[in-house]
Structure formats: structure tokens, C-alpha cells
Amino acid sequence: MNLPTTMKALIQKHEGYSRVPDGSTLESLEPYVEEATLDLPPVTGRQVLVKVGLASINPSDVMFIKGLYGQPRVKGRPAGFEGVGEVVAAGEDAYARSLIGRRVAFATGTTNWGTWAEYAISEAPGCIPIEQGVRDEDAAALIVNPLTALAMFDIVKEEGEKAFVLTAAASQLCKLIMNVAREEGFRPIAIVRRDDQIPILEEAGAAHVLNEKAADFPARLKEVVKAEQPRILLDAVTGPLAAKIFATMGRGARWIIYGRLDDTQTPIPEPGQLIFMQKRIEGFWLTDWMRRAGAERRAGVITEAQKRFRDGRWSTDVTAIVPLADAIARVPGELAKPNGKVFIAP
Amino acid sequence: MNLPTTMKALIQKHEGYSRVPDGSTLESLEPYVEEATLDLPPVTGRQVLVKVGLASINPSDVMFIKGLYGQPRVKGRPAGFEGVGEVVAAGEDAYARSLIGRRVAFATGTTNWGTWAEYAISEAPGCIPIEQGVRDEDAAALIVNPLTALAMFDIVKEEGEKAFVLTAAASQLCKLIMNVAREEGFRPIAIVRRDDQIPILEEAGAAHVLNEKAADFPARLKEVVKAEQPRILLDAVTGPLAAKIFATMGRGARWIIYGRLDDTQTPIPEPGQLIFMQKRIEGFWLTDWMRRAGAERRAGVITEAQKRFRDGRWSTDVTAIVPLADAIARVPGELAKPNGKVFIAP
Numbered sequence: 103m104n105l106p107t108t109m110k111a112l113i114q115k116h117e118g119y120s121r122v123p124d125g126s127t128l129e130s131l132e133p134y135v136e137e138a139t140l141d142l143p144p145v146t147g148r149q150v151l152v153k154v155g156l157a158s159i160n161p162s163d164v165m166f167i168k169g170l171y172g173q174p175r176v177k178g179r180p181a182g183f184e185g186v187g188e189v190v191a192a193g194e195d196a197y198a199r200s201l202i203g204r205r206v207a208f209a210t211g212t213t214n215w216g217t218w219a220e221y222a223i224s225e226a227p228g229c230i231p232i233e234q235g236v237r238d239e240d241a242a243a244l245i246v247n248p249l250t251a252l253a254m255f256d257i258v259k260e261e262g263e264k265a266f267v268l269t270a271a272a273s274q275l276c277k278l279i280m281n282v283a284r285e286e287g288f289r290p291i292a293i294v295r296r297d298d299q300i301p302i303l304e305e306a307g308a309a310h311v312l313n314e315k316a317a318d319f320p321a322r323l324k325e326v327v328k329a330e331q332p333r334i335l336l337d338a339v340t341g342p343l344a345a346k347i348f349a350t351m352g353r354g355a356r357w358i359i360y361g362r363l364d365d366t367q368t369p370i371p372e373p374g375q376l377i378f379m380q381k382r383i384e385g386f387w388l389t390d391w392m393r394r395a396g397a398e399r400r401a402g403v404i405t406e407a408q409k410r411f412r413d414g415r416w417s418t419d420v421t422a423i424v425p426l427a428d429a430i431a432r433v434p435g436e437l438a439k440p441n442g443k444v445f446i447a448p
Numbered sequence: 449m450n451l452p453t454t455m456k457a458l459i460q461k462h463e464g465y466s467r468v469p470d471g472s473t474l475e476s477l478e479p480y481v482e483e484a485t486l487d488l489p490p491v492t493g494r495q496v497l498v499k500v501g502l503a504s505i506n507p508s509d510v511m512f513i514k515g516l517y518g519q520p521r522v523k524g525r526p527a528g529f530e531g532v533g534e535v536v537a538a539g540e541d542a543y544a545r546s547l548i549g550r551r552v553a554f555a556t557g558t559t560n561w562g563t564w565a566e567y568a569i570s571e572a573p574g575c576i577p578i579e580q581g582v583r584d585e586d587a588a589a590l591i592v593n594p595l596t597a598l599a600m601f602d603i604v605k606e607e608g609e610k611a612f613v614l615t616a617a618a619s620q621l622c623k624l625i626m627n628v629a630r631e632e633g634f635r636p637i638a639i640v641r642r643d644d645q646i647p648i649l650e651e652a653g654a655a656h657v658l659n660e661k662a663a664d665f666p667a668r669l670k671e672v673v674k675a676e677q678p679r680i681l682l683d684a685v686t687g688p689l690a691a692k693i694f695a696t697m698g699r700g701a702r703w704i705i706y707g708r709l710d711d712t713q714t715p716i717p718e719p720g721q722l723i724f725m726q727k728r729i730e731g732f733w734l735t736d737w738m739r740r741a742g743a744e745r746r747a748g749v750i751t752e753a754q755k756r757f758r759d760g761r762w763s764t765d766v767t768a769i770v771p772l773a774d775a776i777a778r779v780p781g782e783l784a785k786p787n788g789k790v791f792i793a794p
Contacts, residue, residue: 171720172718172720172721172723172724173724340716340719359719359722359723360723361723362719362720362723367715368715368716368719369713369714369715369716370686370714370715370716370729372518373686373705373708373714373731374517374518374708375518375731376705376729376730376731377518377705377706377707377708377731377732377733378518378519378731378733378736379731380731380733380736381731382728382729382730382731383716383722383728383729383730384722384728384729385719385721385722385723385724385725385726385727385728386723387723387724387726390724390726
């Protein structure tokens with residue numbers, strides 16, 4: 103294939119981490135990224151070069167460009183962790199080369215060649231060949247939300263308790279988890295921040311929805327935890343709220359952190375509970391789960407996710423598809439609209 | 449056996465937990481316990497009644513009577529978690545009855561009939577029959593320190609990395625761990641608070657000793673962690689110091705909390721490290737380890753500990769053996785002396 107020598111991209115303006123606490127709301131892209139033309143990057147080993155079809159924008163991308171995600175920024179390199187596209191080049195690795203010409207959902211991981219660009223780099227094992235009948239909009243957002251949802255639910259199933267707790271439960275990710283959980287007879291306890299989210303999440307599959315801002319939240323939480331005995335807390339928030347929920351949970355509770363919407367300090371509420379109640383605190387990262395889960399469980403969630411999109415049980419709500427050239431002007435406004443996904447089309 | 453109907457004991461003056469932060473230094477016993485005469489308690493099921501020979505005083509006892517340990521106090525009941533003595537009565541359980549007449553090291557666990565009394569209650573599985581040739585002073589302090597040391601070192605061995613970090617490393621417990629660790633070719637990194645402890649701990653088996661109060665502590669810690677790649681942090685301190693050490697450690701690090709000498713808030717320093725570096729935070733409690741470890745590993749550490757005391761490789765340093773009637777007057781003064789154990793003889 104004849105490839106161009108240069109590409110358009112939204113590149114990062116800053117290096118490393120920021121020390122300024124901030125949330126995942128994006129007022130403006132301008133402080134963080136700018137449009138630029140870069141040489142097409144070379145690929146080696148297991149790397150593949152993907153011609154990006156659609157790039158998705160996730161809360162983790164926003165935290166990353168702000169310097170508040172768990173990976174350092176690299177100035178001058180494109181942002182964007184996830185997308186869909188066609189593999190157009192590969193390193194020497196045979197498996198990587200076998201992907202050339204395939205449509206793949208992919209994550210850029212730590213390659214630092216992100217998806218908010220005409221071309222991006224992924225490790226071949228981080229690419230998921232997409233079956234016919236799955237839309238680009240679904241494939242572009244397949245990894246960060248749907249696979250994470252199925253992998254985290256896999257952990258819940260393995261633990262065995264039917265009830266489990268989710269923070270930031272109004273997210274697309276949590277809705278996917280609850281949807282699958284309900285189908286399999288599990289009982290999600292959803293923690294939200296607004297009363298208007300309560301009926302939406304009951305609809306989505308929650309057995310209980312608690313508003314953390316309500317005056318009776320601590321009492322209701324205690325009551326629900328006592329009745330349902332959840333063992334797992336799937337937490338995208340951290341901070342004092344998550345700590346409080348964890349402290350309320352019983353013996354053997356596992357606080358599984360996969361996001362950090364609250365960037366204030368996160369306390370270990372009662373270290374004695376780790377000692378005497380066998381509680382523990384751990385993290386979840388899909389990339390790591392994929393490495394450790396074993397081929398069968400991994401293939402299971404990949405197949406399951408695509409099946410759900412093909413047969414229409416799942417469908418990604420699209421707020422907007424924004425051309426790369428318009429991204430800086432339009433993305434913050436589109437992200438402010440609720441309940442859907444914003445994509446960049448390079 | 450003819451048992452008396454009453455007994456002398458040091459009973460607790462307070463119920464539940466205290467909200468006043470405090471350390472494990474004991475200025476005075478008077479605010480917390482008083483001498484009293486109680487009816488001999490009845491035993492049922494798997495419980496055994498032990499005529500206490502020697503009761504040991506551990507930092508966990510001090511934290512407990514202050515209301516700062518992970519178990520609630522019960523007003524009017526004797527304090528003291530550990531001791532040695534003769535089983536003089538038992539509940540209906542056959543194994544419990546088989547212990548009658550045996551000399552046992554024992555922990556009172558959550559029975560609330562502590563060892564600072566003429567008689568105490570233990571669950572039979574929490575009793576360890578003591579072999580001939582093991583001194584009472586060694587048996588009375590067998591569980592909280594030696595068995596914990598061997599069980600924690602068992603976790604280090606299972607993890608596989610030769611280097612590991614210990615906080616409050618000048619404790620008897622840590623010296624025991626380092627002693628065994630060195631014999632087996634492991635490399636303890638000892639964190640202490642005073643320079644005069646450095647030669648003592650080098651002698652005790654530490655590969656590195658770092659003074660957390662030294663100006664260059666963060667730099668030296670970073671250097672040592674980089675060189676030795678420890679995976680496990682055995683932590684009796686918690687608080688910001690332990691959090692800092694954990695944050696400095698690399699991928700896959702496990703922060704194992706077994707004590708809480710610093711009762712200020714313990715932060716999770718970088719929640720992102722739990723996600724992206726597969727770090728985790730957990731607790732260690734011997735009682736729980738004994739339950740889960742399986743018969744073989746359990747018997748292994750019990751046999752090993754007694755063997756080390758019998759053949760003289762280990763020996764408990766005794767500061768004082770204080771009669772129960774003198775305990776309130778003398779114990780705080782004896783505890784203030786460094787490097788040895790204080791016992792109460794009921």
C-alpha cells in the first residue's frame with residue numbers, strides 16, 4: 103500500500119504529569135493539544151500502524167491530556183487511547199503482519215502514538231479483528247467500555263457474590279456492566295450523584311440506586327450493604343466517597359479501582375479492616391487483565407462483546423462524529439452533551 | 449481438677465473504641481485497666497480455660513486497651529491477647545477436651561477473656577501444645593511474634609523476590625523475620641527511626657537499614673528499591689511513611705499491613721499505581737493466616753518456631769516478669785526499657 107509520508111494529528115502540548123487537581127470535564131482542548139503535521143511513524147516488532155477510521159474520546163483521554171492519568175504525557179505526540187481502523191503496516195512479527203488489511207478495534211496503550219491522528223500505533227496483541235456486522239461506531243468504542251465491562255463482570259462472577267457496588271454508575275461502562283449482570287441474575291448496587299439518574303439506572307439493571315449526595319446516603323448504604331452483602335466495589339471515583347463505601351462493606355470486601363474521577367487524596371479508611379476483615383484494595387486495567395486472564399477468558403469477552411453489538415442488544419449512543427480539523431473548536435461542546443459518545447474522524 | 453470460683457484479673461475500664469489518636473507508648477495503665485476479682489468464666493464448645501502461667505504484653509495489647517486496635521474493648525473483661533499456661537477445663541468438643549492437662553501457648557482472640565488474669569479463655573484451635581525444652585518465657589511470646597514472623601516470611605518466600613521491606617524494623621518481630629530471612633538468603637530492607645538502630649539491625653540480618661528521619665531518606669530509599677526490586681512491604685506503621693515507601697516500590701508491589709503504629713490517616717498515595725502497576729494493598733492477621741494456610745504450612749511454622757527456641761537459635765529477651773498485683777504500678781516503667789519483653793505473672 104502506498105502510504106503518505108506525513109499525517110495530521112492532535113498533538114500534546116505538555117510533558118509528563120500535572121500537579122493541578124482537576125476533574126474529567128473538558129472546558130477547552132486548546133490548553134492541552136494542537137493540530138500539527140507529523141511524519142508517519144515507523145513500526146517495528148509486534149507494532150502495527152493503523153489508518154484511523156474513528157477515534158473515541160473517553161474520560162481517561164481527558165484526564166490523560168490534563169496530565170492527571172496514570173501515564174506520563176509525551177509532548178509532540180498524538181493523544182487518544184482507542185479507535186477503529188485498518189492495519190496498513192506492521193513490524194517484523196508474523197502475527198503483526200497477519201493483521202495487515204484487517205479492520206481492527208485497537209488501543210494505543212503506551213506507544214504514545216495516539217488515535218487522534220490519521221495514523222496510530224498499537225501492539226498487535228492489543229488489536230481486535232472486527233467481525234462484519236459490527237458498526238465502526240461500536241468498534242471504535244469496543245475496548246475501553248464493552249471489553250472492560252465484560253472483564254470486570256467476569257471478576258464479579260468469579261468472586262461469586264450476586265451483589266456488587268459500582269461508583270460513577272451512570273457511566274456508559276457501568277450501564278453495560280449492569281445490563282449483563284441483570285441478565286445473569288446479579289444485583290448491582292449503583293452509586294450516583296443526581297436523583298434524575300435513579301430511574302435511568304433502575305432501567306439499566308441496578309437492583310438499588312443510591313444518591314451519594316442525599317442526606318440519608320450513609321444510612322441507606324449501610325442498610326443495602328447489610329441486606330445484599332456485596333463483596334466487590336468497582337470504583338472509578340476513589341477519594342473519600344469510595345473509601346467510605348469500602349469501609350461500610352463487610353468481611354473480605356475487595357475495592358477494585360479502575361478510574362480516578364476524584365483526584366483529592368484517597369484515604370485507607372480503616373487499615374484495621376485490611377488486617378482483621380481480610381479486605382483488600384487492588385486495581386483493574388484491561389491491558390493487564392488481557393495479559394493475565396488466559397486465552398479462553400480473553401476470547402470469551404471479545405466474542406461476547408461483538409455478538410452483543412451485532413445482534414443489537416448493545417449499541418453505542420453517538421453524540422457526534424467530529425472531523426479532526428474541527429476537533430479543537432467542537433469537541434468540548436459535544437462532550438458537554440449527556441449520554442452519548444463523541445468520536446473524532448481523522 | 450478443683451478450680452477456684454473466682455480469679456484476679458486486670459479488667460478494662462472502657463467499652464468499644466476511642467477516638468483519641470495515640471501511639472503504642474504506655475505512660476500509665478491506670479486510665480485503661482484496674483485490678484478486680486471476677487467469677488471464673490464458663491467454657492463451651494471448642495473453648496478451653498487456661499490457668500495462665502505468663503501473659504505477654506505486646507504493642508497490640510497497648511493499642512487495644514487504648515481503644516485503638518481493630519477490635520472493640522469490652523468493659524469489665526480482662527485484657528491481654530497472648531500467654532502460656534495449662535489447660536484446666538474445656539467445652540464439649542473432643543479436641544478441646546484432649547488438651548486438658550497440656551501446657552499450651554495460646555491467643556485469646558475475640559473471646560474477651562484475656563491473659564492478664566489468673567484464667568483466660570482460648571478457642572482450642574488457637575492453642576499450641578508446647579514441647580519440652582521450650583521455656584515459659586518463649587512459649588508465652590510464641591504466637592504474636594515468632595509464628596507471625598515465620599508466617600509473614602512464608603508469604604515473602606511464596607512471592608519469590610529475595611528483597612523485601614520492613615517498617616518499624618527494630619521490633620522483636622522484625623528481628624525474627626530478618627534472622628530467618630538471612631539464613632535463607634533473602635535481603636531485608638529495614639526502615640527504622642534512629643541511627644543507633646542501624647548497626648543492631650545490620651547485625652540482625654538486614655541487607656540495608658534506612659533511617660526514615662534522615663534528610664536523604666527519600667533518595668536512598670529510591671536507590672535501594674531500584675537496586676533490590678523488593679515486591680513486598682511488611683508494614684506495622686501505616687500512615688504517610690508507609691504510603692511513601694509503597695509509592696516508591698515497583699510494579700506488582702504488595703503493601704501488607706499488619707499493624708498501625710501511626711494512627712494518622714493513611715493515604716493511597718497513587719491510586720493509578722494500583723491500576724497500571726498492578727500494586728495492591730492487603731492485610732495480614734495470623735489468626736486468618738492460620739485458618740487459610742492449610743494444615744501443612746501451619747504445622748511447618750509451629751514446629752519450626754519451637755525448634756528454634758529449643759536449640760537456642762532464638763531466645764526471648766526478658767526485661768521483667770511482673771506479678772499481676774504489681775502490674776499497674778510497674779508495667780509502664782518496664783515497657784519503657786528497650787529491647788526486651790515484659791510479662792505479667794498472674
